[in-house]
Amino acid sequence: MTDPVTLPLSLAGLYADPQRLAEARALAERLGLPLLAEVGDSACLRLDQTGLALLPAAPLGPLQVDFVAGQMGHRRRFGGGRGQALARAVGLKDGANPQLIDATAGLxxxxxxxxxxxxxVRxxxxxxxxxxxLADGLQRASLQPDLADWLARRVRLHPGDALELLPRLCAEQGADVIYLDPMFPERKKTALVKKEMRLLRQLLxxxxxANELLACALGLADRRVVVKRPRLAAPLAGPKPDLVLSGKSTRYDVYLRH
Ligand SMILES: C[S@@+](CC[C@H](N)C(=O)[O-])C[C@H]1O[C@@H](n2cnc3c(N)ncnc32)[C@H](O)[C@@H]1O
Incomplete structure (x- = not known):
């Protein structure tokens, strides 16, 4: 039997709530998608008062970027602060606040x-x-008084391919750290892969x-390049990481520059 989660996901179009029709027209044109009169059985985007969501075909539920509540809000508040492995991997210690480019931003x-x-963070x-x-999630988050200030000061989104954008962004303003989290190699046990990752894999x-991106980042980062990998996966092709920080299911390979 075919596994439904490994089928490629192609979108039927964009459905919009009547109040957001003008925005939806512009977005649909930008994405090259038709506007839909209704949500059917096929995967599509939906823009309504709650924001932009990806509605995949059953059995998966809608996917929306939500930095305020849910898992992300929880991770921001209780994720371990500067002591968590991700923070240590990028070198957040002794009060350092690096300029960072997340070159594979995903959600x-x-x-x-x-x-x-x-x-x-760029x-x-x-x-x-x-x-x-992502832009929709950032826009909604920026309406929250406790997030608006640091989001406006610290976060910029640059849609495009990092292999093209990294040299330009680094020339404009150096990057202490370049962070890479390319799509993990397919796992055999799909039940272990989170819904969002399965959706991203279907879509992308x-x-x-990824190896080329590492080589590009190594030539541009001022202090370090950090690559997120599954705990047991081989490192990306290239030099050996200088530091490795392993968690329960994830590993951070750190390449120091100076
Ligand atoms: C595994 S996801 C990243 C998840 C992300 N770290 C998060 O916390 O949500 C990988 C993402 O990187 C993006 N990506 C991969 N290679 C890229 C490249 N060369 N330039 C820009 N984006 C890239 C993919 O489109 C995908 O959305």
Whole structure:
């Protein structure tokens, strides 16, 4: 039997609540998607008063970027602060607040945790659909009084391919740290892979150019490059990491520059 979660996801279009029709038209044109009169059985985007969501075909539920409540809000408040492995991997100690580029931003979870801890974060995301979900999540988060100030000061989104954008962004303003979290290699036990990751994989496939991205980042970062990997996966091709921080299911490979 075919496993439904490994089928590629193609979107039927964008459905919009009547109050948001003008925005939806512009977004649909930008993404090259038709506007839908209703949500059907196929995967699509939906723009309504709650924001932009990806509605995949059953059995998976809607996917929306939410930095305020849910898992992300919890991770910001109780994720372990500067002591968590992600923060230690990027070098957040002794009050340092590095300039960081998250070159594989995805749904922005790691990038936003790092920004909430004090890093200035430039987010690069090449999938126009994921970048649109991320922009919508950032916009809604910026309406929250406790988030608005540091989001405006510390977070910028740059839609596009990091292989093209990294040299330009680093020339404009250096990056102490370049953070990479390319799509993990497919796991055999799909039940172990979180819903969001399964959806991203359906939509985007593997990040086959991850080794190239590491080589590019190593030539541009001022202090370190950090790569997130599954705990037991081989490192990306290239030099050996200088430091390795392992957690329960994730590992951070750290490449020091100076
Ligand atoms: C595993 S997800 C990242 C998840 C993210 N760390 C988070 O916390 O939500 C990988 C993302 O990197 C993006 N990506 C991969 N290679 C890229 C590149 N060269 N330029 C920009 N984005 C890239 C993919 O489109 C995908 O959305």
């Amino acid at each position: 922005g979870k790691d990038g936003l945790v790092l920004a909430s801890l004090g890093c200035s 987010l690069i995301e090449r999938s126009p659909i994921i970048a649109a979900l 496939g593997d990040d086959a150019d």
